[in-house]
Amino acid sequence: MRRIFWFAVLATTTTAPASTAQSVQTAAANRTISGQLEDGTRWQAIAPAQWNGSLLLDLDGAGKPARPGVPTSTEIPGGVLTEWLLSQGYAYGGIVREPVGYDFPEAVQRLVDLRAQVAATWGVPKRTLAVGGSRGAFVVRKALELRPDIFAGGLMWSGGGAGEVAVLRNKLNAVFVLKTLVDPAAPLHLVNVEVTRDTPALTALVAKARSSPAGRARLALAGAVEQFALWSVPGTAAPAATDYEAQVDQMAESFVFATALPVRAGVEKVAYGNVSWNTDVDYGRLLRLSGRRPMVAALYEKAGLRLADDLATLARAPRIAADPNAVARTETMMTYTGRIRAPVVNVDNDDPVDPASDKLVYRDTLRAAGTDHLFRMIWANGPGHGGQTALDRAVGFRLLIDRLDSGIWGDTSVPALRAVAADIATQSPVNLGASTLFEPGNLPTAPNHWDVRHWGRYRGERR
Structure with a gap:
């Protein structure tokens, strides 16, 4: 089926009129197809x-999907980072996220199809790299696994290290705690979601929690079991380590977005069912793994609540089972084997959508596959989803290119990376911002893992 689709696309884009298939224009410095x-x-x-012959392919390389009543943006996708990449001689391209949705293997194939268009127009690329952030980072990982014949390396940020099964289990745990302890009668569906119905319900639930000391303590517990970033709002200062109230406010501001109901709905759509379960979860254990018991305990004491009572309530509460067929469909589509042949760099931060420990799960997957030598991670100290600067990402790209050119990894110590950042900034024709690269120190153990080692193991367990 996929082979037939590929030829159909090629025929359409090369023989149909330019107005419906392909247009070519020449700008002052760039050429676009x-x-x-x-x-x-x-x-x-x-x-x-x-053009230096290298092509970068990104899930979001054609900008945002069209929406009714919203004009298509004329800005270069990827913003200032793409401008810098073009200035360095690299070609950049990609597709839009819809209608491919969360079918990541299909997204990889469409990027390969796009590469054929580039080859037919400008010549076969000497080197093709996968790049992307958020949902695009999932696609980078799948591209390196599925098409090592095409992709010579990858650069990614802000998403997907644990794969969608583990990511959505983490988010289920957070909303389960919040609803169970704050308002069990809230009209919020935790799985099999409808975005227009459940987003207002979650928004109201978070507002209710935020409005009282008891609710704030329970919101802190919900955030802890997911290891929610304590600094998550761009444009704000990082809360002090013991300013628990400020940390709760940060979580509250980002909770609805970071819980990602649209992601859950999209995954459930392509999986044909619910892919998350908590029948086997010990919420006391998740709190211990998070390292946030002092924070949660302090807020419970301030609210006049007993943490042990709420943990007991969670232990007794009815749990949620997944659809085994949906989980199985999701495994091969949205989780990883770690069987890669090309180097990949992850530039990341403690992201409210993807907590820091989730990034380390991917390294564990690679280690189990014997490929972790192909992976390097560098950390940015910024808040929010995609909280790295363009300069931070440019440093990661330079690290990748040097590895490809030399066959060995360069120095990834923070002083060495900052020196690279300074060199890039000095020579860049565009303003990439300031570097925030740093060493995050010890990170907590991730609450969930799910990769090729787990495939086929979910049977719909119930307590």
Whole structure:
């Protein structure tokens, strides 16, 4: 089926009129090709006048999906980082997220199809790299696993280290705690969600929790079991280590977005059912793993509550089982084997959507596959989803290119990375911002893992 689709796309984009399939234009410094696949997926590629032969492919490389009443953006996807990459001689392109959704293998195939358009127009790339953030980071990992014949390396940020099964289990744990302890009657569906119905319900639940000392203590517990970032709001100062009230406010501001109901809905759509369960969860254990018991205990004491009572309530509460068929479908589509052949760099921060410990799960997957020598992670000290600067990501890209060119990894100590950042900033024709690269220290153990070692093991267990 996929082979037939590929040829259909190629025929459409090379023989149909330019207005519906492919247009070519020449800007002062860049050349652009763009088009639309049969299913409506937009694609685009941009090459500088002095192209060095390397092509970067990104899930979001053609910008945001079209929305009714919203004009399509004319800005270069990827912003200032893409401008810098073009200035360095790299071509950049990709598709839009919809309608491919969360079918990551299909997204990889569409990027490969786009590469064929580039090859037909500008010549076969000398080197093709997968790049992307958030949902695009999932696609980077899958691209390296599925198409080692095409992708020579990858750069990613802000998403997916644990794979969707573990990620969504973490988020289920957080909303389960919040609803069970704050308002069990809240009209919020924890799984099999409908975004328009459940987002207002979650918003109201978070507001209710935030409005009282008891609710704030329980919100802190909900955040702890997911290891929610304590500094999560861009444009704010990082709360002090013992300013628990400020940390709760940070969580409250980001909780609805970070819980990612639209992601759950999208995954459930392609999986044909619920992929998350908590029938085997010990919430006291998750609190211990988080390292946040002092914070949670202090807020419980301030509210006049007994933490042990709430943990007992959670232990007794009815649990949620997943659909085994949906889990099985999700495993191969949205989790990892770690069987890669090319180097990959992850530039990341403690992200409210993807807590820091989730990033380390991917390293564990690679280690089990014997491929962790191909992986390097560098850390940015910024809040929010995608809380790295363009300069931080440029440093990661330089690290990747040096590894590809030399065959060995460069120095990834913080002083060495900051020196690279300074060199890039000095020579860059665009403002990439300031570097925030740092050493995060010890990180907690991730609450959930799910990779190829777990595939086929979920049987719909119940307590």
